[in-house]
Amino acid sequence: VYTKKGYANEWDGTLNGSPLVSDTYYYILEFGPNLGQFKGYITLIRN
Numbered sequence: 001v002y003t004k005k006g007y008a009n010e011w012d013g014t015l016n017g018s019p020l021v022s023d024t025y026y027y028i029l030e031f032g033p034n035l036g037q038f039k040g041y042i043t044l045i046r047n
């Protein structure tokens with residue numbers, strides 16, 4: 001379990017300075033040969 005006091009998520013929903021549209025974005029993190037991977041998604045909702 002990961003915990004941290006004072007965590008701040010400062011990502012503003014942009015990629016290379018351009019705002020991303022509301023959507024679901026999928027990712028795969030690969031840690032190296034035989035080290036496994038982590039898959040997930042982020043749903044970005046703009047007001």
